[in-house]
Every structure is written in C-alpha cells, then in structure tokens.
Amino acid sequence: MSRTLLTGNGAAAWGARLAHADYIPAFPITPQTEIIETLAQWIDTGQMDSRLVTLESEHSMITAAGGAAATGVRVFSATSSQGLLYAMEMLYTVAGWRTPFVLVNVSRGLSAPITLEADHNDVMAARDCGFLQLHCATCQEVLDNTLIAYRLAEDERVRLPVIVNLDGFYLSFTREPVIIPDPQETTAFVGPFNPASIHFRASAPESQAVAVLGGAPYSYFRYELHLAAQNALSVYDEIRAEFRETFGRDYPAVDAYHAEDAELVFVMLGSFATKARAAVDQLREAGWSIGLVQPHLLRPFPEPLLQQLLAGKRGVAVIDQNLSMGKGGVLHTELAAALYGHPDAPPVLASFIGGLGGRDITAEEFFEIARVLRDAVSAGRAPLPRLLYTRDELLEIRKLQAVAHVERKELGKTT
Amino acid sequence: MTDTTTRFRRMKDLPSTHLLGTGTPMCAGCGGLEALHEIYDVLGEKTVFVNAAGCMTLLSVYPFTPFRGSWLYTAMASAPAGAQGIRDALDILREKKGLPPEEDLEVVVLTGDGAAYGMGLSATSGAMERDLDFIYICYDNEGYGNTGQQYSGATPHAARTATSKGAHGFAGYKKDLFSIWAAHRPAYVATVIGSEPLDLARKIETARSLKGPRMIISLAPCPTGWDYDPRDSVDIGKLAVKTGVWPLKEYRDGRVLHTKVPHERLPVEEYLKKQGRFAHLFEPERDETLLDELQAKVDVYWSSVELQGG
Numbered sequence A: 001m002s003r004t005l006l007t008g009n010g011a012a013a014w015g016a017r018l019a020h021a022d023y024i025p026a027f028p029i030t031p032q033t034e035i036i037e038t039l040a041q042w043i044d045t046g047q048m049d050s051r052l053v054t055l056e057s058e059h060s061m062i063t064a065a066g067g068a069a070a071t072g073v074r075v076f077s078a079t080s081s082q083g084l085l086y087a088m089e090m091l092y093t094v095a096g097w098r099t100p101f102v103l104v105n106v107s108r109g110l111s112a113p114i115t116l117e118a119d120h121n122d123v124m125a126a127r128d129c130g131f132l133q134l135h136c137a138t139c140q141e142v143l144d145n146t147l148i149a150y151r152l153a154e155d156e157r158v159r160l161p162v163i164v165n166l167d168g169f170y171l172s173f174t175r176e177p178v179i180i181p182d183p184q185e186t187t188a189f190v191g192p193f194n195p196a197s198i199h200f201r202a203s204a205p206e207s208q209a210v211a212v213l214g215g216a217p218y219s220y221f222r223y224e225l226h227l228a229a230q231n232a233l234s235v236y237d238e239i240r241a242e243f244r245e246t247f248g249r250d251y252p253a254v255d256a257y258h259a260e261d262a263e264l265v266f267v268m269l270g271s272f273a274t275k276a277r278a279a280v281d282q283l284r285e286a287g288w289s290i291g292l293v294q295p296h297l298l299r300p301f302p303e304p305l306l307q308q309l310l311a312g313k314r315g316v317a318v319i320d321q322n323l324s325m326g327k328g329g330v331l332h333t334e335l336a337a338a339l340y341g342h343p344d345a346p347p348v349l350a351s352f353i354g355g356l357g358g359r360d361i362t363a364e365e366f367f368e369i370a371r372v373l374r375d376a377v378s379a380g381r382a383p384l385p386r387l388l389y390t391r392d393e394l395l396e397i398r399k400l401q402a403v404a405h406v407e408r409k410e411l412g413k414t415t
Numbered sequence B: 001m002t003d004t005t006t007r008f009r010r011m012k013d014l015p016s017t018h019l020l021g022t023g024t025p026m027c028a029g030c031g032g033l034e035a036l037h038e039i040y041d042v043l044g045e046k047t048v049f050v051n052a053a054g055c056m057t058l059l060s061v062y063p064f065t066p067f068r069g070s071w072l073y074t075a076m077a078s079a080p081a082g083a084q085g086i087r088d089a090l091d092i093l094r095e096k097k098g099l100p101p102e103e104d105l106e107v108v109v110l111t112g113d114g115a116a117y118g119m120g121l122s123a124t125s126g127a128m129e130r131d132l133d134f135i136y137i138c139y140d141n142e143g144y145g146n147t148g149q150q151y152s153g154a155t156p157h158a159a160r161t162a163t164s165k166g167a168h169g170f171a172g173y174k175k176d177l178f179s180i181w182a183a184h185r186p187a188y189v190a191t192v193i194g195s196e197p198l199d200l201a202r203k204i205e206t207a208r209s210l211k212g213p214r215m216i217i218s219l220a221p222c223p224t225g226w227d228y229d230p231r232d233s234v235d236i237g238k239l240a241v242k243t244g245v246w247p248l249k250e251y252r253d254g255r256v257l258h259t260k261v262p263h264e265r266l267p268v269e270e271y272l273k274k275q276g277r278f279a280h281l282f283e284p285e286r287d288e289t290l291l292d293e294l295q296a297k298v299d300v301y302w303s304s305v306e307l308q309g310g
C-alpha cells in the first residue's frame, strides 16, 4: 500500500489495471485522453497484459466493448461529453445485451456552445440507458470505484454495464494523494471475470440481442433490465461492506456530512460537493444548522436512503450541475419524485443550477443559497429555481457582446 | 477466371445439404436470402453473424433463428465494430484463457447496402484499416428495404423508390463501393450474386482461405423493393450479369479480376424492363435519353475493363 500523487485520470487507469481489464476499446476526447494514453503506455511497456484498440468513433467503441464483453472478456473503456452522446445509441444497446463492463466518463459540458470544461449534462443524458452510475468526488474514489464497479457489473444479480463518473479538470487533471492498493488484494477483491451465460463458442452457438415482435416480450426484457438495476442497490451495499473490510475505505450509496442533526441540507453530486462540504464547515462555524447529502450512486437511484437522510429536514437545496432545458435541474426533479408523499419529507425543496461548463460555485454563493433556503423555510414556500450567475459575470458577458458587435460592424465595412 | 484449386468446379460440387433454416420472415423470392443460403452453406456453422439494422435483422426473432451458429444484432452503423469486439475477445480468450482453437469462430458481418454504403462506412473503413480478421457480407437491394425502399447510396440512376417517385426516378448514381473497399487494400473484395451460385461459392471459399478483411457485396434482387414477381428473382439476377449491369469480379493483392465476363452483353433494357421500379422508362413512352444513358454507362465500364485486359 503506497500513497502516490495521481490525477483523477491516472486513478481511473490504475483502476482498470488493478481490475485486470483484458480489453480496452478507446477513442480520444479531452479531458479523458490521459486515461487511454496511460493504459496504452503500460501495455506497450509490458506492465499491463491487455489489448487496447482505438476505434474510429465512440459509437464503434461502445459496440466493440459490448461485443467483447458478450464474448466473455473483461472490458474497460473511457469517454466524455460529445463522445458519450455520440455513443448514446449503443449505450442503450449494450445495456440491453446485459454486458457487464466499466466505462469511465470524464464529465464535460455539451455543445453548443462547445466547451472543454466540466458539468453533468453528459452523464445525465445517459441516466435512462441501463448503465449504472457511480459519481466520484475525489481521485481516490475514482480508483476505488472502478474496482467496485466491476464487482457490481459482473454480479449475477445485476449483469449491467457501469459508468464511473469524474468531473473533467476538477478531478481529471487535479493531483491528489491516492493510495494504490495492494495488487494481490485488488485481484482477490475483483476476482476473475465471470462470463455467466454469455459467450460465443463453436460448441455452444448462441443468438444474442435478437429482435422481438410485440410489446409483451419487449416489455419483459426491459422490465428485467430495470429490476436488475434495482437489485444493484442491495448488491452495492454488500460489495461496499467487503471493500471497507478489505481496504478500510467506505463509500456509502449516499454520503452524509453533518446531515443528521441539520435543519437545512445541501444536495450535490461529484467533485463540487467538496466545495459544499467546505461551505458547511464555514456555515456551521457561523452558527447554521446545515449539512450535506451527496449521492454517490445515481443509478440505481438510492431512494430509501435519501428519504431516510432527508426525513424531518426543514429545507433542502439541490444544487444541480446540469440543466434540463425547459424543466430545470435533473437531480432536483428526481429527488422531488423520491420524496413526494413520503412522511417527514422536507417541506421546502429548492432548486439551484450552477457549475455549468466548469463555472465555479464560490463560498459566498453557498452562503447565499443557505440564506435563500432559510428564508423560504420561514415563509413556508419553495423559492423559484435559481440560475447562479453574478452581476460581475453578466457585466463580463455584456462586454464580450459589445466587442462582438463592434467587430461585426467593422467586418461589415470591409466586405 | 477458373481457379483450378477450388473444390467447386461444377454445379454438382456445391453443398447438397443446406444449413440455414427455412421459415424466415423474408419476402418470397428475396435475392438477399438466396445469396445468404448459398454463402452459409460454404461458411458453415462455426460462425458468428454480426448484423446491422435491415431486412435480415428479422431472421432472428425471439426465440427462433435459422442459424445453426451464433448471431449478434448490433445497430445500423456499427456491425463492423461489433465484429472487432468479438474477434479481439476471441483472440484474447485463445491467447490468455486457453480457449481451444476448435472453439474459435469466423466473425461475419451481415448488413444491407444502406448500412454498407452509408451509415456504416466509417466503421467498415476503420475495421479494414485495423486489418480486422473478418468477413463482411453486404446484400445490396439498392435501397433502404426494411423501411420501405427509400433510395440509398446504392440506388441506381433512374430507379423509382419510395423517395424518388418523380418522372425520372432517382437523380443520383450508384456509389462504387467495390472500389471504395478495394482502396483500403483489404485481403479480398468480391462481388457475387445468388443466381450465379458457382461463382459465389468459389469466392466465399477463397474468402474463407484468407485472413484479414474479406469483403463481399452481393447484388440482391428484391421483388418487394424493385417491384416484380417473386418468381423472377433468379432471372433478374442472371440478367444483371448478362447485361453487364452487375460485374462479377474480385480484388486480391492489388489487382481486380473479372470472374465472369459477359462477352455477348444483352441490352441493359432487358434487365430494366422486368422491374416496376424502371417502368417509367418504358411507359407511357420510351425514355430514349435515359435508356441510352444507362446503356452508355455500362458500355463505358466494360470497355475500360477490356482496355485493362481483365
């Protein structure tokens, strides 16, 4: 057991290496490239016994990943943003094949406008496809969760692909001290790949992913997929306990920070939750009764745990790093559905959108969110959803617009 | 060109037992299915067919399949990538996990022209550039058949389709997929047709004997999409060859060889007039301009073949 400075990307690569991924279909996209470059180098220098193939697109990459997993080997892949969306047809498809493998997504905002920086609209777009989703807040989590994800994916009661999500830049390129666990222990923990009923062999001909006629067989297989994803909730807890016993680190499906005795709660996903955590510390020092609830598992959605952790709270602020156009924050919506009609559900569930395209959420903004939430609780009415943006940011964009305007006029003169 | 090493010298050498099951939901007289029967008889059951969206997707409908070997349906664009994953995994299983060689499979992509000429071309190009060891079979019914025969990149000039119903039919020209594939310098490229089973069997046998990307395009007369009586499928297939519309050829080691040159070519209209999709060339009156243009294209092709001596 050694502690090394690793980026989130480096940690993801270590996860794949320690899990002995046999096959790595790849396609480059910022900010994921370091993952596949690291793996390629390990393979080229004989440090990792695996095969990496660069496909010509993410659509093909996920098809190859599913094809290989359906033939019976352990598969790892990684993508981000436009790549995840380019592969979307195949995310649904290979989840329907019930192929267990791990896909790391390095979250990045979606075009248009095109950007390289982080938010969660990419991974949220994949929430209904049948992949399970683990969301990481630290580089250590990225490594550990990749190992846990293989166990979850390959479990007989689940048999589904899993996305391990980390935020672009904030985690992908940030160096943190990471414990690289003992390879013998990780090998024993992950175990050999269990193909279960899937394989293509000359002596055992098989038709996979065949068409169905009519809604009844279709519904049957879709329901099966959903039930398998739901099974993953209790299976996750078993694997988590085993992981904790073996490695001493614990990843509850939903993390709670000072939430138990708090009247007000922030709810957030991913690396920005560490900012919320810092804000909770400061607010508590200032006398606030506030905490943080941070889902780690997004699919399956850990409803019972969320209901339990939020029961009796006076107000909850969901800070979504995504935006469903014409609706609002996805996590807010999902949480509202989970809490509605539940005894002791918090009376105020407020929605805030922030951190799009890598935009920071500052400590002052967390304070402002807390104030808005407290006032709403006093008024007994949820506030309107807020899109976090400062006066200064608006001024900046007005300046850029003015420049653009002048430039266009100049151009008009010359042509 | 007669390859003296082939086990298929005459018709009676063709397999007499047929492997592909009957009772599929394909249309009566489906030329694609005819070719697939013949191809499967040569390839055998130690195969995994990787299929893209198209008519043939309905061959395997839960819980039935006419295949004795394996099958995986992928999506319209990425069957070659599915083949990549399966081939790579089989290699890994053989190298690392002791999968015995007799358990190995030939990986066969099966798609229509819409996937091959269009949506799946990038995935196919990628598979060839990676020198993937696989066989690609494109059954070319010259349109998006499964969705009602809209025109595709394989639709011939002047053909009437569900999206080219004007007086002159389809304004575009059939894409030369054979040359596009051959430009990748794969191990093998060949055109075949079900109505020439001996030529087809030899080519599939050749493909089987090679490694790397082995690419087959089969013209697939389609009674439903081309609008003719299902009983005419074989005749129309033969006419496609005799009129020179569908050249039977193969590419190997940088050279293209024609395997069946129609020396006394029949007029192209013999082929066209049998199909409803070209009826507007003959009724209410003959469209001489278009007919001449279509004949001229075929003539130009064959005179260039003669110039190249092959």
Ligand SMILES: Cc1ncc(C[n+]2csc(CCOP(=O)(O)OP(=O)(O)O)c2C)c(N)n1
Binding pocket: B053, B054, B055, B056, B075, B076, B077, B111, B112, B113, B114, B115, B116, B141, B143, B144, B145, B146, B147, B152
């Ligand atoms: C991404 C996507 N777009 C469209 C379709 C609808 N679709 C299904 S089959 C098909 C036609 C395919 O044409 P071709 O490859 O020539 O096969 P054929 O139907 O003629 O057998 C289309 C367009 C699809 N399945 N997937």
Ligand code: SF4
Binding pocket: B025, B026, B027, B028, B029, B030, B031, B032, B033, B055, B141, B145, B146, B220, B221, B222, B223, B224, B225
């Ligand atoms: S539409 Fe044409 S290609 Fe499709 S099954 Fe019918 S005859 Fe065959």
Ligand SMILES: [Mg+2]
Binding pocket: B112, B113, B114, B139, B140, B141, B142, B143, B144, B145, B146, B152
């Ligand atoms: Mg077609």
